[in-house]
Amino acid sequence: MTQHPGNPAGLSDPHDIDLFEFARSGRQAAGVVRVSQLPRMLNEVPVEAPDRDTAFTWQAEGATQPELQGDGTEGPQPYLRLAIHGAAWLECQRCMTPYLQAFNVDATYRIVSTEAEAEEFPLDEDEVEVIVGSRQFDLIDLIEEELLLSLPLVPKHEVCPEVHESLVSGVAGAEGEGDEAAPDEAGEGAEPERPNPFAALESLKRGEPGDKKH
Numbered sequence: 001m002t003q004h005p006g007n008p009a010g011l012s013d014p015h016d017i018d019l020f021e022f023a024r025s026g027r028q029a030a031g032v033v034r035v036s037q038l039p040r041m042l043n044e045v046p047v048e049a050p051d052r053d054t055a056f057t058w059q060a061e062g063a064t065q066p067e068l069q070g071d072g073t074e075g076p077q078p079y080l081r082l083a084i085h086g087a088a089w090l091e092c093q094r095c096m097t098p099y100l101q102a103f104n105v106d107a108t109y110r111i112v113s114t115e116a117e118a119e120e121f122p123l124d125e126d127e128v129e130v131i132v133g134s135r136q137f138d139l140i141d142l143i144e145e146e147l148l149l150s151l152p153l154v155p156k157h158e159v160c161p162e163v164h165e166s167l168v169s170g171v172a173g174a175e176g177e178g179d180e181a182a183p184d185e186a187g188e189g190a191e192p193e194r195p196n197p198f199a200a201l202e203s204l205k206r207g208e209p210g211d212k213k214h
Contacts, residue, residue, distance in 0.1 A: 014140050019133035023062035023078030023111055029139075030059045035088055038144040044151060049089035049098040056086030056103065058143055078111040078133065084143055090151070095160035105146045 011017055011029045021027075035042050036053045045052045060083075064076035084105040089098045111133040112118050121130045131142070 011139070015138045016136050017139055018135040019062075019080065019111055019137035019139075020078055020135065022060075023064055023080060023133075024076070026061070026063055028059070028061045030057070032057050033140055033143060037140065038147065041088065041144055041147050044148075045089050046091040046098045052089065054086060054088050054100075056084050056088075056143070056147070058085075059083045060139060079128070080109045080111055080131070080133075082107050082109070082139075082142065082146065084146060088147075090155040092156045092160060093154050094156045097157075097161070099155070099157045101152065101155060103147055103150050105150055107146060 011031070014029070014031060022029075032055050034053050034055045035045060042052065061081045063079045063081070065079055066074050067077040069075045082105070084103060087100050087102045090101045091097070092099050108128045109131045110121065110128045112121070112130055113133065115132055118130045118132055
């Protein structure tokens with residue numbers, strides 16, 4: 001089988017996969033996709049960005065979970081778990097200059113066969129999303145859709161570099177007047193340990209409710 005560029009974990013073409021078979025067989029795949037391969041995402045990147053063509057890593061895993069069917073019998077329901085990590089340059093709406101925005105997506109999807117089935121899915125179910133699968137499913141399109149949904153409502157720096165230092169310190173001084181500075185318990189620059197993005201999928205395989213961070 002010929003590997004697709006940017007997909008080292010075994011999908012011949014992530015633009016064209018049998019999503020039902022992928023879930024039934026419990027397959028896993030991973031790869032890298034660049035912003036230049038995502039035209040709608042590229043439209044969000046300012047032309048003056050230092051590097052418009054940043055990259056995202058993704059991991060996908062299929063699974064099935066026994067569920068009650070319409071005829072009263074129990075049957076396997078296909079699921080997909082998708083994790084995306086990376087960053088892209090956006091335009092700060094405060095100072096109108098580029099800044100690097102991190103993206104961390106972790107989503108679980110219940111795969112159905114038709115739009116009608118998707119519409120019947122309970123709206124109060126917040127653990128998983130519903131997607132209409134196919135035997136020629138475009139996984140890269142789903143990745144792009146998730147990144148677009150994860151865009152901040154108002155893109156902006158935490159602190160704009162164009163803001164004068166005296167203004168920043170003045171605001172900080174006014175807000176913290178009379179208060180002692182709290183120590184940085186986590187340590188400057190420390191990052192929390194990232195959980196295994198597919199750990200919760202194991203609960204789906206065991207028929208237990210899984211965690212979803214999205």
